[in-house]
Amino acid sequence: MKIIQAIINPYALDNVREALSELGEFxxxxxxxxxxxxxxxxxxxxxxxxxxxxxxxxxxxEIAASDDQVDDIVQCIIGGAKSEKIGAGKIFILPLEEVVRVRTSETGDSAI
Ligand SMILES: Nc1ncnc2c1ncn2[C@@H]1O[C@H](COP(=O)(O)OP(=O)(O)OP(=O)(O)O)[C@@H](O)[C@H]1O
Ligand SMILES: [Mg+2]
Incomplete structure (x- = not known):
C-alpha cells in the first residue's frame, strides 16, 4: 500500500476529485x-x-491506495491538475505500513 500525497493548486481540486470519481471510490x-x-x-x-x-x-x-491503484490515481491527479504554468504541483508516493478501518477493525487493503 502507498500514500499518494499530492500538492496542487486550490482551483484544481474539483477537477482532480472529478477525475478520481470516474476511476472509483476513494x-x-x-x-x-x-x-x-x-x-x-x-x-x-x-x-x-x-x-x-x-x-x-x-x-x-492524501489518498491511501493499494499498490495496483497507484498509477491510475497518479494519472488522474496529473490529468486534473496539469497546467503549463509553474507551480502546478508535485506528487509524492510514500510506503504505507498499515490501515485500520475503525468501524470494522479490518486491516490492510480491504480497510482502504
Ligand atoms: N522538494 C519539495 N519538497 C516539499 N514540497 C515541495 C517540493 N517541491 C514542491 N513542493 C510543494 O509542491 C508545491 C508545488 O510545487 P511546484 O509545482 O512549484 O514544483 P516545482 O518543482 O517548482 O515545479 P514547477 O517548475 O512546475 O513550478 C509547492 O508549492 C510546495 O508546496
Ligand atoms: Mg514551482
Whole structure:
C-alpha cells in the first residue's frame, strides 16, 4: 500500500476529485497548505496576487491506495491538475505500513 500525497493548486481540486470519481471510490484527505517549489525568487500568481519568494497557497490531498491503484490515481491527479504554468504541483508516493478501518477493525487493503 502507498500514500499518494499530492500538492496542487486550490482551483484544481474539483477537477482532480472529478477525475478520481470516474476511476472509483476513494477516500481522500484535503488540507490547506502553503509552500513553494523550485522558483524561489521568481513570482507565482494565485487569484491575481503575486507571491514572491515566500509561500503560495496550495491544497495537499492524501489518498491511501493499494499498490495496483497507484498509477491510475497518479494519472488522474496529473490529468486534473496539469497546467503549463509553474507551480502546478508535485506528487509524492510514500510506503504505507498499515490501515485500520475503525468501524470494522479490518486491516490492510480491504480497510482502504
Ligand atoms: N522538494 C519539495 N519538497 C516539499 N514540497 C515541495 C517540493 N517541491 C514542491 N513542493 C510543494 O509542491 C508545491 C508545488 O510545487 P511546484 O509545482 O512549484 O514544483 P516545482 O518543482 O517548482 O515545479 P514547477 O517548475 O512546475 O513550478 C509547492 O508549492 C510546495 O508546496
Ligand atoms: Mg514551482
Amino acid at each position: 477516500g481522500m484527505t484535503a488540507t490547506e497548505v502553503k509552500g513553494y517549489g523550485r522558483q524561489k525568487g521568481h513570482t507565482e500568481t494565485y487569484r491575481g496576487t503575486e507571491y514572491e519568494i515566500s509561500y503560495v497557497p496550495k491544497i495537499m490531498i
